[in-house]
Amino acid sequence: DVKVTQSSRYLVKRTGEKVFLECVQDMDHENMFWYRQDPGLGLRLIYFSYDVKMKEKGDIPEGYSVSREKKERFSLILESASTNQTSMYLCASRPRDRAYRSGNTIYFGEGSWLTVV
Amino acid sequence: KNEVEQSPQNLTAQEGEFITINCSYSVGISALHWLQQHPGGGIVSLFMLSSGKKKHGRLIATINIQEKHSSLHITASHPRDSAVYICAVRRGATNKLIFGTGTLLAVQP
Numbered sequence: 594d595v596k597v598t599q600s601s602r603y604l605v606k607r608t609g610e611k612v613f614l615e616c617v618q619d620m621d622h623e624n625m626f627w628y629r630q631d632p633g634l635g636l637r638l639i640y641f642s643y644d645v646k647m648k649e650k651g652d653i654p655e656g657y658s659v660s661r662e663k664k665e666r667f668s669l670i671l672e673s674a675s676t677n678q679t680s681m682y683l684c685a686s687r688p689r690d691r692a693y694r695s696g697n698t699i700y701f702g703e704g705s706w707l708t709v710v
Numbered sequence: 711k712n713e714v715e716q717s718p719q720n721l722t723a724q725e726g727e728f729i730t731i732n733c734s735y736s737v738g739i740s741a742l743h744w745l746q747q748h749p750g751g752g753i754v755s756l757f758m759l760s761s762g763k764k765k766h767g768r769l770i771a772t773i774n775i776q777e778k779h780s781s782l783h784i785t786a787s788h789p790r791d792s793a794v795y796i797c798a799v800r801r802g803a804t805n806k807l808i809f810g811t812g813t814l815l816a817v818q819p
Contacts, residue, residue: 700755
């Protein structure tokens with residue numbers, strides 16, 4: 594079974610702190626994603642990466658950066674946490690499209706609940 | 711208007727009932743996902759569809775590309791089916807998914 598593991602389930606950080614959220618997948622997937630989920634807004638894409646050292650901005654990248662130094666690991670960084678970044682963060686991974694795959698399905702981690710005080 | 715709309719937003723059913731959750735979208739897509747999210751956060755992919763119908767156990771998903779509509783059916787519903795069900799569409803060859811805001815299902819014993 595594919596496993597996407599997020600390093601922290603619950604974090605409480607102070608305003609201005611630098612925060613790292615780590616995500617590791619064990620199925621050699623090329624694509625990895627960071628989303629945040631807020632009530633009434635659904636999942637919104639922050640950043641994604643389609644290969645090592647490659648990254649692209651999603652819909653709400655402001656205040657965030659990412660790092661993908663190894664294929665299995667995708668890190669989300671909050672350079673200076675603010676209270677409006679209190680949210681649930683979800684990491685996901687998906688294989689690259691090939692000519693045909695029985696499922697290019699997407700796999701999610703368990704989520705990281707971040708509270709910034 | 712959201713590009714992906716789900717209905718209903720909330721649904722309460724009695725155990726054993728047949729349940730239908732609907733998803734309509736307004737963009738051209740290459741695939742549609744149905745996802746399940748239990749309390750606590752983790753999301754599981756139930757189905758990925760690009761045409762027709764798929765079945766897995768008590769779950770059935772259908773898609774009508776011409777009408778830009780998909781349905782998720784749960785037969786013989788059970789309290790353990792209580793969760794948020796999320797529809798997400800993938801536009802063309804992009805890596806991005808567009809998500810609906812979810813349907814909160816509560817199945818009462």
